[in-house]
Amino acid sequence: xxxxxxxxxxxxxxxxxxxxxxxxxxxxxxxxxxxxxxxxxxxxxxxxxxxxxxxxxxxxxxxxxxxxxxxxxxxxxxxxxxxxxxxxxxxxxxxxxxxxxxxxxxxxxxxxxxxxxxxxxxxxxxxxxxxxxxxxxxxxxxxxxxxxxxxxxxxxxxxxxxxxxxxxxxxxxxxxxxxxxxxxxxxxxxxxxxxxxxxxxxxxxxxxxxxxxxxxxxxxxxxxxxxxxxxxxxxxxxxxxxxxxxxxxxxxxxxxxxxxxxxxxxxxxxxxxxxxxxxxxxxxxxxxxxxxxxxxxxxxxxxxxxxxxxxxxxxxxxxxxxxxxxxxxxxxxxxxxxxxxxxxxxxxxxxxxxxxxxxxxxxxxxxxxxxxxxxxxxxxxxxxxxxxxxxxxxxxxxxxxxxxxxxxxxxxxxxxxxxxxxxxxxxxxxxxxxxxxxxxxxxxxxxxxxxxxxxxxxxxxxxxxxxxxxxxxxxxxxxxxxxxxxxxxxxxxxxxxxxxxxxxxxxxxxxxxxxxxxxxxxxxxxxxxxxxxxxxxxxxxxxxxxxxxxxxxxxxxxxxxxxxxxxxxxxxxxxxxxxxxxxxxxxxxxxxxxxxxxxxxxxxxxxxxxxxxxxxxxxxxxxxxxxxxxxxxxxxxxxxxxxxxxxxxxxxxxxxxxxxxxxxxxxxxxxxxxxxxxxxxxxxxxxxxxxxxxxxxxxxxxxx
Numbered sequence: 001x002x003x004x005x006x007x008x009x010x011x012x013x014x015x016x017x018x019x020x021x022x023x024x025x026x027x028x029x030x031x032x033x034x035x036x037x038x039x040x041x042x043x044x045x046x047x048x049x050x051x052x053x054x055x056x057x058x059x060x061x062x063x064x065x066x067x068x069x070x071x072x073x074x075x076x077x078x079x080x081x082x083x084x085x086x087x088x089x090x091x092x093x094x095x096x097x098x099x100x101x102x103x104x105x106x107x108x109x110x111x112x113x114x115x116x117x118x119x120x121x122x123x124x125x126x127x128x129x130x131x132x133x134x135x136x137x138x139x140x141x142x143x144x145x146x147x148x149x150x151x152x153x154x155x156x157x158x159x160x161x162x163x164x165x166x167x168x169x170x171x172x173x174x175x176x177x178x179x180x181x182x183x184x185x186x187x188x189x190x191x192x193x194x195x196x197x198x199x200x201x202x203x204x205x206x207x208x209x210x211x212x213x214x215x216x217x218x219x220x221x222x223x224x225x226x227x228x229x230x231x232x233x234x235x236x237x238x239x240x241x242x243x244x245x246x247x248x249x250x251x252x253x254x255x256x257x258x259x260x261x262x263x264x265x266x267x268x269x270x271x272x273x274x275x276x277x278x279x280x281x282x283x284x285x286x287x288x289x290x291x292x293x294x295x296x297x298x299x300x301x302x303x304x305x306x307x308x309x310x311x312x313x314x315x316x317x318x319x320x321x322x323x324x325x326x327x328x329x330x331x332x333x334x335x336x337x338x339x340x341x342x343x344x345x346x347x348x349x350x351x352x353x354x355x356x357x358x359x360x361x362x363x364x365x366x367x368x369x370x371x372x373x374x375x376x377x378x379x380x381x382x383x384x385x386x387x388x389x390x391x392x393x394x395x396x397x398x399x400x401x402x403x404x405x406x407x408x409x410x411x412x413x414x415x416x417x418x419x420x421x422x423x424x425x426x427x428x429x430x431x432x433x434x435x436x437x438x439x440x441x442x443x444x445x446x447x448x449x450x451x452x453x454x455x456x457x458x459x460x461x462x463x464x465x466x467x468x469x470x471x472x473x474x475x476x477x478x479x480x481x482x483x484x485x486x487x488x489x490x491x492x493x494x495x496x497x498x499x500x501x502x503x504x505x506x507x508x509x510x511x512x513x514x515x516x517x518x519x520x521x522x523x524x525x526x527x528x529x530x531x532x533x534x535x536x537x538x539x540x541x542x543x544x545x546x547x548x549x550x551x552x553x554x555x556x557x558x559x560x561x562x563x564x565x566x567x568x569x570x571x572x573x574x575x576x577x578x579x580x581x582x583x584x585x586x587x588x589x590x591x592x593x594x595x596x597x598x599x600x601x602x603x604x605x606x607x608x609x610x611x612x613x614x615x616x617x618x619x620x621x622x623x624x625x626x627x628x629x630x631x632x633x634x635x636x637x638x639x640x641x642x643x644x645x646x647x648x649x650x651x652x653x654x655x656x657x658x659x660x661x662x663x664x665x666x667x668x669x670x671x672x673x674x675x676x677x678x679x680x681x682x683x684x685x686x687x688x689x690x691x692x693x694x695x696x697x698x699x700x701x702x703x704x
Contacts, residue, residue, distance in 0.1 A: 053217050053218065053219045053232060054217075054218055055215040055216065055217060055218075056215060056216035056217065056218050056231075056234075056235045057175060057215060057216075057235065058212070058213035058214060058215065058216065058235035058236055058237045058238060059074055059175060059213065059235075059237040059238065060074040060175050060177070060211050060212060060213065060237075060238045061074075061210065061211040061212075061213065061237070061238030061239045061240045061241065061477070062074070062240040062241075063189055063190075063203060063204070063211075063240070063241055063243060064240055064241070064242045064243065065242075065243060065245050065246065065247045066242065066243060066244050066245060066246050066282070066284070066473070067246070067247070068242070069180075069181075069247055070180050071179060071180070071181060071184070071185065071189050071243065071245065071247070072177050072178070072179050072189050072190070072204065073177070073178050073180070074175040074176065074177060074178070075147070075148070075175075075176050075177075075178045076147075076148055076173055076174070076175065076176070077145040077146065077147055077148075077173070077174045077175075077176040078145060078146050078147075078148070078151045078171045078172065078173055078174070079140065079142075079144075079145055079146075079171060079172045079174070080140070080141045080142055080146065080151070080154060080169070080170075080171045081138050081139060081140055081141060081169075081170050081171065081172070082122065082125060082136070082139045082141055082168050082169060082170075083135075083136075083137045083138065083139075083164075083168035083169075083170060084125060084126045084128075084134075084135030084136055084137070084139065084168060085132060085133055085134075085135045085137055085168070086137075086164075086165060086166070086167070086168035087165075087166050087167060087168050090166075091159070091162075091166060091167060091168065094158075094159060095126075095159055098158035098159055099119065099122070100115075100119075101157070101158050102118075102122075102157050102158055102159060102160070103115040103116070103118040103119045103122070105154075105156075105157040105158075106118045106141070106142075106154070106157070109150060109153050109154060110142055122139075122141070125139030126139075141154075141169075145174060145176065147176075151171070155169075176192075177192045177204070181247060183298065183299055184247065184250050184251065184254065185245055185250050185285070185286060185287075185299075186202075186299040187201060187202055187288050187299045187300070187301065187302040188202050188203065188245070188283075188286050188288075188302060188410070188471065189202050189203055189204065189243070189245075190202025190203045190204025190205055190206075191204065192204055199211075201302065201411065201412070202302070202410065202411075203241065203243065203409075203410070203471065203472065205411050206409045206410055206411055207241050207409075207472065210238060210239050210241065210475060211238040211239065211241065212238050213235065213236045213237045213238035213239075214235065214236040215235055216231065216232075216233050216234045216235030216236070217231075217232040217233040218230065218231055218232065219231075219232050237477075239475045239476065239477040239482055240475070240476045240477060241472050241474075241475055241476075242472065242473050242474050242475075242476060243471055243472055243473070244277075244280075244282035244283050244284060244470055244471055244472070244473055245283070245284065245285065245286070245471075246284040246285065248599055249275055249284045249285040249592075249595075249596055249599070250284070250285040250286075250287070252285070252591075252592055252595035252596060252599075253273045253275055253285040253286075253287050253592050254273075254285075254287045254289075255678070256273070256588050256591035256592050256595065257271045257272075257273045257287050257289055257570065257588050258271070258289060258297050259591075260572070260584060260585075260587060260588045260591075261289060261291075261297060261572065262297070265578055266572065266574060266584055267574060267575075268289075268291070268572045268573060268574045269290070269291050269573050269574060269575065270289065270290050270291070270303060270307070270571075270572070270573040271287070271288075271289040271290075271297070271570075271571070271572050271573075271588075272287065272288055272289075272303050272304045272307070272450045272569070272570070272571040272572075273285065273286070273287040273568070273569070273570045273571075273588060273592065274286050274287075274304050274450060274451060274454050274568065274569050275566055275567075275568045275592060275596065276454055276455075276458050276469060276566065276567045276568070277565070277566060278458055278461045278462050278467075278558060278564045278565055278566060278567055279462060279467075279487075279565075280467065280470060280487040281455075281458065281467030281468055281469050281470045281487055281488070282470050282473070282487075283469050283470065283471055284566070284596075285592075286304050287299075287304075288300075288301060288302050288303045288304050290303070302410065302412055303449075303450070304449070304450050304451050305408055305410055305412060305413045305414070305449055305450075305451045306412045306413065306414050306449060307449055307450070308414050308416070308417060308447035308448060308449050309447055309448075309535075309537050309552055310443055310444050310445070310446060310447065310448075310535050310537055310552070311443045311446065311448045311453055311533060311535065311552070311554065312442075312443040312444075312533035312534055312535025312552055312554060312581070313373045313375075313442060313443055313531065313532060313533040313534060313535070313581065314443065314453055314457075314531050314532070314533035314554050314555075314556045314569075314581075315402070315441075315442065315443035315446065315448070315453075315533070316369075316370060316373065316378045316441070316442055316443065316531070317370065317456075317457070317460075317503065317507070317531050318397055318400055318402040318456060319378055319381075319382050319393075319397075319441040319442070320366060320369070320370060320378060320381070320503075320506075321400050321460075321494075321495055321499065321503055322393060322396030322397060322399070322400055323366075323381055323382065323385060323386075323396075324366075324495075324499045324502060324503070325396070325399075325400065325495040325496055325499045326385075326392075326396060328385040328386075329366060329381060329385065332366070332502075333365060333366045333367040333502060333506070334365050334366070334367075335365060335366050335381075336363050336364070336365050337363070337364055337365070337366065337369060337374075337376070337377045337380050337381065338362075338363055339353060339360055339361045339362060339363070339364060339374055339376040339377055339380070340360055340362065340376075341356065341359050341360040341362075342355055342356030342357075342358075342359065342360025342361065342376065343356050343360070343376075344376045344380070346379060346383060346435065346438045347433075347434040347435045347438070348434075348435070349435050349439075351375055351376050351379055351438060351439075352375065352376075353372075353374050353375050353376050354373065354375075354534070360376075361374055361377070364377060366381065367505075367506050367509065369381070370506050370507075370510060370514070370531065371506070371509050371510050371513060371514030371515070372514055372515055373514070373515050373531075373532055373533075375442045378441050378442050379437075379438035379439070379441050379442055380438075381441075382437060382438065382441035383437055383438045383441070386437060387434075387437060390421050390432070390436075390437045391420075391421045393437065393441075394418065394419070394420060394421060397418055398418070399494065399495075400456070400494045400495055401455070401456050401459055401466045401490070401491050401494045402416065402418070402448070402452065402453075402456045403416045403418040403452075404416070404452065404455065404456075404466065404490055404491065406451065406452060406455055406468055406469060406490070407468065408451070408468075408469060408471075409471060409472065410471065413449070413451075414449055415452075416446070416447065416448045416449070416452050417446060417447040417448070418446055419432065419436065419440060419445050419446060420432075443533065443535055444535070450554070450569050450571050451469060453554070453556050453569055454469075454556060454567055454568070454569040455467070455468075455469060455490075456494075457530070457531075457556045457557060457558060457567050457569065458558065458567035459491065459494050460494075460500060460503055460504060460507070460558070461504070461529075461558035461564035461567050462564070463497065463500055464492075464493045464494050464495055464496075464497060464500040465489060465491070465492060465493065465494075466489070466490045466491035466494055467487055467488065467489060467490065468487070468488035468489075468490050470485065470487055470488070472485050473485055504529060504561070507529035507530055507531060507557060507558075507561075508527060508528075508529040508561040510529070510530060510531055510532070511527070511528045511529060511530055511557070511561075512527070515532050515582045516528075516530055516531065516532050516555065516557070516582045516586055517582070517586075518582050518583050518586040518587050518590065519532075519555055519557065519582060519586035519587070519589045519590050519593075520590065521559075521590055521593060521594050521597070522590070522594070522703070523594065525597070526559060526560040526561075526593075526597055527559070527560055527561035527562055528557055528558075528559045528560075528561055528589075528590070528593055529557050529558055529559070529561035529564075530555055530556055530557015530558065530586075530589065531555070531556055531557065532554070532555050532580075532581035532582035532585070532586060533552070533553065533554035533555065533556070533581045533585075534551060534552075534553055534554075534579055534580060534581040535551065535552045535554075536549055536550070536551060536552075537550050537551065537552045537573070538550075548575055548576065549575070549576060549577075550573065550574070550575050551573070551574055551575075551579035552571065552572075552573055553571065553572040553573075553574065553579055553580065553581040553584050553585045554569065554570065554571040554572075554581050554585050555569070555570050555581055555582060555585040555586040555588075555589045556568070556569040556570075557569075557589065559593045559597070560597075565600075566593075566596060568589055568592055568593065570585040570586075570588040570589045570592070571585060572584055572585050572588075591678075595678065598679075646688075648669055648692075649669075649691060649692050650689060650690070650691060650692065651671075651684075651686050651687065651688055651689060651690045651691075651692055651698070652665055652666070652669075652688060653684075653688035653689075654666065654681050654684060654688075654700065655680075655681045655682065655683065655684065655688075656680055656681060657680060657681050658680055658681075659675055659681075659700070659702065662681050662700055663675070663700075666698060669692055670692065670694065670695075670696075671686075671692065671696055671697070671698050672695065672696070672697040672698070673697075673698055673699075673700060674697065674698070674699045674700070675699075675700050675702060676699060676700065676701050676702065677701055677702035677703060678702050678703075679702045679703045680702060680703065681700050681701070681702060682701050682702060682703040683700075683701045684698055684699070684700055684701070685698050685699040685700075685701075686698045
């Protein structure tokens, strides 16, 4: 007989089923109650716990010079705020107790606002009515960003030194750009919009996507009354870019340009200087100076790549190069041109040479035409041999690269505007008349930026190979090269090799025996080749006859002439006379060339040692601490206390000294010193041995 009792089992089954049903009904009833009666309460709780994912900004990559020096780097900046609803009663009582100390401390850190003004400002935030209660949760303590050092000082103040959850003091962090070399190459390196953390110009803008990196993502979750950051995706820092800029050469070019622009007889409105490496096209220095309303010079626009104007006589080289390469000139560079007294009629208009009032150049050959920059000589050749088919001349200009689109990686670059032969257009500015060809041949009727003119001259220096100007060599990150930007050849050959050689010789003669003499180095240690340019340009309204004449002065060339390493162009824009491309821009070119070559002089001691000479170095008086240190390491007796020294009330002889030693020696005697030029002291305005008086001033003239 079975012992199974079905009656008892069914009773238990029904009991469990009823119990589960009752529990289910209770759950549904509770859920309905929460959805209706407690809906507003739980909605408030949800808002308090809800924290969306927020982006995390990466560190922006650095911009480096060619030798690895920082030209632009990211540093943290902060905006500081106060949450007056955090911390509770304990914070409030401490706040009232320490408010005076806080305001006094803020006044010491930010003296622009008084302690009373800080107190009124903070109290305004504390008493502000908000949706979540009394007191702002994000009240700015200071209106602008502050650097890390200032931020650290603020954090030391009472209350602010507590944790953010107890004090309410919190902050936002930004990546700010710092340029250790100040405004050096500012428009090329680039500028950032500080408040927006976005690039404005230069390499910062052109390579923004690579420098910026990728944002990360952090999810914020409230746990035990604290907000926890949970990283969902880490940020990817930007890459560093290595530029072609040489800081030393950039400094030389900038100083030389500004010194010339400031001279009373120059008083330039704008100045441009570009230095390029011949073989690679690397831009080693690029300066863009503009006279500001306050009379100071600063980099405001990258005119080197964007300012197109009629280039003037530097364009004559392209015209003659086309004619020589086409072989249209009989007897080549010895072809004689009858320029007469410097005035010649061309299709109803008078063409004049710069010396027409002094009788002109009479009969000169093609080579001499460029040496003395004869307008008549150049325009006569081009009009005579291309007047019947001017389109061949325009084709030749494009062939030699003067009209080449350089495709620069900088925003704002403007390609050359070279006239096409068009005799059917109704637009007078584009109509090709009989006078267009002769005036175009000497640098008018075209618009070219300085960087294009330099690329053309660089190609001549590079035996006819035209290189694209290069600004960035590679991308690096964590010491590894991510991408390289090799030199780019735009044209393998702009003219026949024999034509290029002839032009190189002519350009060297322009400096040695032509109008470009002032561009030649004073030391004669190396040779320079190049061409001057002086052009009258239109004013801001497009007029040439507004009563005030504006000039575009330029000198383009390369050095050393016999084995070119660098090409350079210097341009100045000024109003009124005197105006001389060779005498003004050429002087800047010379200073740049001398400074750059001085940096590259490397000689072995064995090459200059003379068995009859005393090899112990001479140490002049002055700031001798560094000299003493070096000489002691070399085992050479340095300057001693019993060294012959000029009496303190007598002007010493500082010729031959460097600027540092000369200034130290004179200012230690109470003399006010003004320095002109670079290098070592060549002469001094007050002769050695003269008695010194109180407040006396002395000018030192330096020379490399």
